[in-house]
Amino acid sequence: MKIPVTRQRSESLFKTALTYFPGGVNSPVRAFRSVEGSPLFMKRGDGCYVWDEDDNRFIDFCCSWGPLILGHNHPSIYARVMDAMSNGSSFGTPTALENELAELILSRNPFIDKIRFVSSGTEAVMSALRLARGFTGRNKVVKFEGCYHGHVDSMLVKAGSGLATFGTSSSAGVPESYASETIVLPLNDETSLRDCFERYGEDIACVIIEPIPANNGLLLQDASFLKSLREICTDSGALLFFDEVISGFRVGFNGAAEYFGIQPDLITYGKILGGGLPVGAYGAREEVMNCVAPDGPVYQAGTLSGNPVAMAAGIAQLTECAKDGFYEDQQRRTELFVGAINSHSREKGYNFELVTIGSIFWLSFDGKKRIQRADQIDSDMSAFSALFSALLSRGIYLGPSGYEVGFISNAHTEEVLSHAIQAFCESLDEIFA
Numbered sequence: 001m002k003i004p005v006t007r008q009r010s011e012s013l014f015k016t017a018l019t020y021f022p023g024g025v026n027s028p029v030r031a032f033r034s035v036e037g038s039p040l041f042m043k044r045g046d047g048c049y050v051w052d053e054d055d056n057r058f059i060d061f062c063c064s065w066g067p068l069i070l071g072h073n074h075p076s077i078y079a080r081v082m083d084a085m086s087n088g089s090s091f092g093t094p095t096a097l098e099n100e101l102a103e104l105i106l107s108r109n110p111f112i113d114k115i116r117f118v119s120s121g122t123e124a125v126m127s128a129l130r131l132a133r134g135f136t137g138r139n140k141v142v143k144f145e146g147c148y149h150g151h152v153d154s155m156l157v158k159a160g161s162g163l164a165t166f167g168t169s170s171s172a173g174v175p176e177s178y179a180s181e182t183i184v185l186p187l188n189d190e191t192s193l194r195d196c197f198e199r200y201g202e203d204i205a206c207v208i209i210e211p212i213p214a215n216n217g218l219l220l221q222d223a224s225f226l227k228s229l230r231e232i233c234t235d236s237g238a239l240l241f242f243d244e245v246i247s248g249f250r251v252g253f254n255g256a257a258e259y260f261g262i263q264p265d266l267i268t269y270g271k272i273l274g275g276g277l278p279v280g281a282y283g284a285r286e287e288v289m290n291c292v293a294p295d296g297p298v299y300q301a302g303t304l305s306g307n308p309v310a311m312a313a314g315i316a317q318l319t320e321c322a323k324d325g326f327y328e329d330q331q332r333r334t335e336l337f338v339g340a341i342n343s344h345s346r347e348k349g350y351n352f353e354l355v356t357i358g359s360i361f362w363l364s365f366d367g368k369k370r371i372q373r374a375d376q377i378d379s380d381m382s383a384f385s386a387l388f389s390a391l392l393s394r395g396i397y398l399g400p401s402g403y404e405v406g407f408i409s410n411a412h413t414e415e416v417l418s419h420a421i422q423a424f425c426e427s428l429d430e431i432f433a
């Protein structure tokens, strides 16, 4: 059922925000530049729902871009956070809560021996790249076109020309000399990878990849490609770096490393780890982590690292995630949702499919199904924009960009999902009519 989305208060708040912040926002994708209208200002979330400042209610599939795997305002996160807060918000000293979160993770995770908590995914990647360079004594980093690793200078690069190319900066303010330490390769292309290592292998500190690339559509990789990556890194002495800021605690408690059965040398986490508060982390085997200050020569620090309130939120969230059957149930409900929408789309002959893994889904148009490389994405996002608006008017909120994935949380019950399926089917009928 369609309901008009009134935006008076959101529009007025946005007008004011434009006078305070570049583009009116504190992170660019929030600006609604690739969809119609101005951003919705949210004021409340509960379970799978969010309410905006004009009191419109939406089923939320953005889930704060991934962290909220239990939905909004989960009672155990709320209770732990309030308890931690009542004892003081920050000390700048070690606390027992850091040990508790580390224990929760490391006792279940066979891929890392030690971990360091930081305050964002970007900070985790930046720190882990420094560690890779410090540990190996090498400077070059290989990344893949289409993977996003936060706004670290050396990761804001795109491929130049040629097969195995040094990157050129993709943001003003990133010196070409930084970008040139990054080699950018196409995803899922073993030949380019081998060529690159033949030429530069001895200088490569690490290969960083989102093992489940989910920032430019959902570019599901062949497991054989990821396994080759492991072998090639081992042969050349480069570290294999899985950036699991999205996939960590999402496709299973131990993320993509566990999903594919591949041992990386470095892993970064973020999003779900912090239960909706700002936490990132990097981890590795003991020998690598021993290079980090104060044990070793690689410097990294943070005033609010391991913040007790954020740790408490992470502990509450991961305790739920670690329960038996949590991920199986997530996957079952996601498959139900995706399956129903895809069969409607197939029956009607629409050029649309939801691509999925774990409890992540991506809206794929124009036959671009199961693409594996960034250059296969259609830059025309007009169909996404139309579907976004049609869904919004039926009470469904997605992240406002066709490059981004959607997330299903524990709070998206079968009943809620059946409403969402109906809204998707009606919206598809409307835009493809």
Ligand SMILES: Cc1ncc(COP(=O)(O)O)c(C=O)c1O
Residues within 6 Å of the ligand: 120, 121, 122, 123, 125, 148, 149, 150, 151, 210, 215, 243, 244, 245, 246, 270, 271, 280
């Ligand atoms: C794979 C990956 N790495 C790193 C980051 C950066 O994390 P943050 O936004 O917390 O800095 C993101 C953010 O979306 C991400 O998806």
